[in-house]
Amino acid sequence: MAESTNGEPRIGVYVCDCGTNIAGKVDVPAVVEFAGSLPHVAVAREYKYMCSDPGQEIIQKDIKEMGIDRVVVAACSPTMHEPTFRKAVQSAGLNQFLFQMANIREHDSWVTEDPVEATEKAKHIIDAAVHRVVFQEPLEAIEVPMNSDVLVVGGGIAGIEAALKMADAGHTVHLVERDPSIGGHMAQFDKTFPTLDCSACILTPKMSAVGKHPNIKLHTYSEVTEVDGYVGNFKVKVNKKARYVDIDKCTGCMLCTEQCVVAKVPNEFNESLDNRRAAYIPFPQAVPLRATIDPERCLQLTRGKCKQTCVEACGPGAIDFEQKDELVELEVGAIIITTGYQTFDNERIARYGYGQLPDVISSLEFERISNASGPTGGEIVCKNGEKPRSVAILHCVGSRDENYNEYCSRVCCMYSLKFSHLIKEHLPETEVYQCYIDMRCFGKGYEEFYKRLMNEGVVFIRGRAAEVTAASKRQAETEGKLLVTVEDTLLGVVRHLPVDMVILSSALQAQPDAKEVAQLFGFGCSSAGFYIERHPKLEPVSTVTDGIFIAGCCQGPKDIPDTVAQAGAAAAGALALVDNRTVKIEPTISYIDPEKCSGCHICVGLCPHNAIVYDAELDAAQVIEAACKGCGVCVSACGSNVPVQRGFTDEQIFAEIEGALA
Amino acid sequence: MSKPKFAMYWAAACGGCEIAVLQIKEKILEVAENFDIVFWPVATDFKYKDVEAMADGEILLTLFNGAVRNSENEYMAHLLRQKSQVLVAFGACAAQGGIPGLANVSTAAEIKELVYIDNPSVQNPDRVFPVERFEVPEGELDLPHLYDTVRALDQVEDVDYYIPGCPPEGPQIWAVLETIIGILKNGGDLPPKGTVLGAGTKTCCDECSRVKKEKKITGFKKPWEVPWDPETCLLEQGIICMGPVTRDGCGGRCTSVGMPCRGCYGPPPGVTDQGAKMLSTLASIIDAESPEKIAEIAATVPDPLGTFYRFGLAKSMLRRAKV
Numbered sequence: 001m002a003e004s005t006n007g008e009p010r011i012g013v014y015v016c017d018c019g020t021n022i023a024g025k026v027d028v029p030a031v032v033e034f035a036g037s038l039p040h041v042a043v044a045r046e047y048k049y050m051c052s053d054p055g056q057e058i059i060q061k062d063i064k065e066m067g068i069d070r071v072v073v074a075a076c077s078p079t080m081h082e083p084t085f086r087k088a089v090q091s092a093g094l095n096q097f098l099f100q101m102a103n104i105r106e107h108d109s110w111v112t113e114d115p116v117e118a119t120e121k122a123k124h125i126i127d128a129a130v131h132r133v134v135f136q137e138p139l140e141a142i143e144v145p146m147n148s149d150v151l152v153v154g155g156g157i158a159g160i161e162a163a164l165k166m167a168d169a170g171h172t173v174h175l176v177e178r179d180p181s182i183g184g185h186m187a188q189f190d191k192t193f194p195t196l197d198c199s200a201c202i203l204t205p206k207m208s209a210v211g212k213h214p215n216i217k218l219h220t221y222s223e224v225t226e227v228d229g230y231v232g233n234f235k236v237k238v239n240k241k242a243r244y245v246d247i248d249k250c251t252g253c254m255l256c257t258e259q260c261v262v263a264k265v266p267n268e269f270n271e272s273l274d275n276r277r278a279a280y281i282p283f284p285q286a287v288p289l290r291a292t293i294d295p296e297r298c299l300q301l302t303r304g305k306c307k308q309t310c311v312e313a314c315g316p317g318a319i320d321f322e323q324k325d326e327l328v329e330l331e332v333g334a335i336i337i338t339t340g341y342q343t344f345d346n347e348r349i350a351r352y353g354y355g356q357l358p359d360v361i362s363s364l365e366f367e368r369i370s371n372a373s374g375p376t377g378g379e380i381v382c383k384n385g386e387k388p389r390s391v392a393i394l395h396c397v398g399s400r401d402e403n404y405n406e407y408c409s410r411v412c413c414m415y416s417l418k419f420s421h422l423i424k425e426h427l428p429e430t431e432v433y434q435c436y437i438d439m440r441c442f443g444k445g446y447e448e449f450y451k452r453l454m455n456e457g458v459v460f461i462r463g464r465a466a467e468v469t470a471a472s473k474r475q476a477e478t479e480g481k482l483l484v485t486v487e488d489t490l491l492g493v494v495r496h497l498p499v500d501m502v503i504l505s506s507a508l509q510a511q512p513d514a515k516e517v518a519q520l521f522g523f524g525c526s527s528a529g530f531y532i533e534r535h536p537k538l539e540p541v542s543t544v545t546d547g548i549f550i551a552g553c554c555q556g557p558k559d560i561p562d563t564v565a566q567a568g569a570a571a572a573g574a575l576a577l578v579d580n581r582t583v584k585i586e587p588t589i590s591y592i593d594p595e596k597c598s599g600c601h602i603c604v605g606l607c608p609h610n611a612i613v614y615d616a617e618l619d620a621a622q623v624i625e626a627a628c629k630g631c632g633v634c635v636s637a638c639g640s641n642v643p644v645q646r647g648f649t650d651e652q653i654f655a656e657i658e659g660a661l662a
Numbered sequence: 663m664s665k666p667k668f669a670m671y672w673a674a675a676c677g678g679c680e681i682a683v684l685q686i687k688e689k690i691l692e693v694a695e696n697f698d699i700v701f702w703p704v705a706t707d708f709k710y711k712d713v714e715a716m717a718d719g720e721i722l723l724t725l726f727n728g729a730v731r732n733s734e735n736e737y738m739a740h741l742l743r744q745k746s747q748v749l750v751a752f753g754a755c756a757a758q759g760g761i762p763g764l765a766n767v768s769t770a771a772e773i774k775e776l777v778y779i780d781n782p783s784v785q786n787p788d789r790v791f792p793v794e795r796f797e798v799p800e801g802e803l804d805l806p807h808l809y810d811t812v813r814a815l816d817q818v819e820d821v822d823y824y825i826p827g828c829p830p831e832g833p834q835i836w837a838v839l840e841t842i843i844g845i846l847k848n849g850g851d852l853p854p855k856g857t858v859l860g861a862g863t864k865t866c867c868d869e870c871s872r873v874k875k876e877k878k879i880t881g882f883k884k885p886w887e888v889p890w891d892p893e894t895c896l897l898e899q900g901i902i903c904m905g906p907v908t909r910d911g912c913g914g915r916c917t918s919v920g921m922p923c924r925g926c927y928g929p930p931p932g933v934t935d936q937g938a939k940m941l942s943t944l945a946s947i948i949d950a951e952s953p954e955k956i957a958e959i960a961a962t963v964p965d966p967l968g969t970f971y972r973f974g975l976a977k978s979m980l981r982r983a984k985v
Contacts, residue, residue, distance in 0.1 A: 596931075600867035600906045601895070605876025606946055619868075637946030639906030639939055640865045640930035 009134050010042040012068035013126060014059055016050035016075035018105055023048075025109040027119040031074070034123045038130045042068060051081050059085070060092035069094060070133045074102040074126050095138030097587070097647060102129035124660050131659030135652045139587035144626040146232040147333035148578045151176065153224055153517075156184020157560060158338035158552030160206050161567035162574075167215035169575055174330050175210065176219045176238055181286035183207055184340055188269065188364060190371040190378075192560055193418040194449030200373070204285040211287040219328065220288060227335075227520050228610055230627030231547030232583040236330045242323040244293035244301065245279075249318035252289030254281060256310035256319060265297045267375075271365045274375035279310045279319075284373065293319070333583075334547045334574035337531065338567065339517060341553035344398030344405070344507035351467040352397065352504055357482060358383040360468055360502040363415060370422045380426045388500035390431040391423055392484045394465040398507030400437060405507050405528060409557040412505040413440045417449055419503055420458040432458045433497055435465045435486045443559060461495065463487045468502050508557035521548050522609050530556045541570040544629070545609060547583075549573050588647035589628035590635060594620035596642045603634035603643060666722035666846060668697035669713070670752075671742055672704055673728030673735040674762045674812065678829040679753040680704045680727070685832025686839070696843045697723070710738070716745045723842060725752040725825070729762040729976060730813045734806035743819040748842075748852070750859070751815040754828035754926045758936075759814040759976020761828070764968060766975050766982060770808045814977050823853070825860040828926030828973060831912050834860035858928075861911030865930045866923045869914035870905055872896065878949035882962040885921060896922045897947075902969055907933060907940045924972050935979045937970035 013035040017023035028046050036044035047055045062068045073085050078101040086096035104122040112118035152163045155177030163175045189199035210216050219238055226237035260277035267276040269283050278297040299306035300321055311319045346354035346362055353360045359382045372378035382388050393416045399409040420432045441450040466485040471478035481498040488495050510529025518525040523543035524532040531550045534542040541549050549570035552563040597620035604612050604621055611627035634643040701708045724746040730736050743749050754760040778791055796803045815821050838860045874895045883900040896903040904925030916923050929936035950956045
């Protein structure tokens, strides 16, 4: 075996043709010749497909027979094949970090027009990699123990699904929900499209399965306040808000809610269409079926004075006005975020009259009105109690609109169709107008559902509604009606539709506190506030923070099947981690020499992954290896260049720049 | 046996370094005891010609303070290098270019224009400028030529050691002199060439007594704009303190009395450009949501060049494109 005798590095450079992807533009033989002339390069070769098995074998053979101890592959993007070549190098007995990839495809042949320039550019890119690889050092992956418990944040259908999957797999799942009951938006829906299943009928069995599951620890009326740690070892603080009811004693008999003297509290579950009491259970199928006392409305809690009829009514003596918020500390190995969405604030589009005209209602309000357990007992009626003889459904309210949200909310076309069907089912004589921009019926069975609705007598008008006004009292035939002005773009006429009810198909938006939540857990938000996945195609439920997954509408608007599928994927992702005893961490991370650190704390607060702690004994910042992602923030922030990012040292980067400019 | 020879010279500087040497107090007698002081214009009456007459390397130790900004400074830098075994860049100006280095944002002509014409207290309708040569009956008088660019000593001559500070702290000066005297008496090796003497290897924060926590800056303030708080890190109070990018060794004197570090000890080991490093550090801890807010906060930095490069402009990576 030929070995380097003088301690000088022996670099092998392998230039890939990538079929014609690279060789079609770059003069590969000339590049290989150039690479062979660079300092420390012992061998430079060309091959048609370096990533193929024979291609990899060339490298492995050279490592073994020629004593090559540094490898540069000039081919595609490292995102594509860095793992391939790292493995090949490692299995030939060379540390995988003594390998460097030079991207001469995406950075060069694909984007450079002139072949001469492309060839020159390839030389510079390879020169940079060769300069750099000289300074690369062997690194070893770091292994840390894994906590097998998981945390799910958000108890809508996504959180419920993910929690059940993981609990069934034998893991302890902590499910944290902000509201007094799990269920989320799906619990409010009447039917689901396009199968018209009763939403509650398919959801509530899952909800009660969560409530009864021995592996699920349910934390309702609770919020995560602090997240620390890293994959395999997260430490999470959860604030359990005082519900002023001992949930171990409460039986859910609802006697307290019947006796409560504060009767006029808007009922959130019914979109404030009716009232609840200050002592309440949000809905009959709530899980847990336990009462909560609204601290903002309860007379005892706000004024310190009440007859306390609830206390009298409560057999088991569950009501406790002295209850305080409680901080619970959890330790988990992985986290799934399923915090859902909010609907668009319709009042922002004043010309639609929401909030001004009583019979202009939101989509969620309609869900409750048409629901048999809703405020009208499932009767579709206007505010005056009469059945509407005509209804207009306005699509894209707050969606596909540069003034509000540029994106499509993906579900509004379909739920609008569902509304049309429900109206036609309840009130066959009622006219239903759909004012749409485009019908987007892309899911399984969706187009068929659309076809079905076209045969049910629904009138489809292609055009975004301009405004909704109250019809003039002077015109007898439209008196008391709402007038929807819409340009029918297919007919080329402006129409004024006199209707009794207008339903606004409100956009799905990120939760108002999405940004804070993202920051808390250490990943990013799009400008619209939806959580950013690690890769839009290949890692749609992972985040940039290892061990933290996202699913459902917090990642972007989606329907129930997609939400459930994502929840399953996130559960699988989390299980794939927590089923291991240990977790391996990329070693290209930061290191702080305590002898050099001055303890100024600048880096401590900056680390987006909470990976830097101040060690008072050493009077120095220290990197928690398992939490560091190697982002380099501390490296650039430190006033004395103490943090060193392994694999990206100043020496390596300056050498790379030197090579690129050579 | 004659004593080793000692020299000290004052180039483009304020004179503070000369005074600072006297901060070693009675120890100056020990210097005189161990060294033969052969050249020290501010304290002794030796002339340039006395130095010129010396053999090369005759002086053991020369402390050179001040930057090089004119032909006389440069001549003396070359001369003292030639005559000295150990040449020390003494003080911030010699080591980093110091405050005179800030002149590098102007040309010599612009500076003369400001001083002799645009100065509000000057009346000079005939535009009379000093001339470098002037004939008088007794002969020719000359003034040194003022350069456009101010340089640190090591940008002009080979330097053995650096003693930073504006001025260097007395105890640190004595520590260096004591070490050298010790080596002279008892033998031993001098530190490797290029070593920064009389200073630490960390940053000013290490010596500063204030309590440091995580830093989030929402606006920059001047020291008199914040309530007196002897406990909290000045940077956390929004006062631009160069402590995090400045070599320790001074004992944290400024911050202990509520004044921010100005950066006179130069960058810590591993940092080349003190000002650029401070920008990088500050940019990391500005707490703002939007680019507009960042710009708004950044606009509150008083005199950015003079703050970040107060002592280091001459040696920074920022070089003038042309003169």
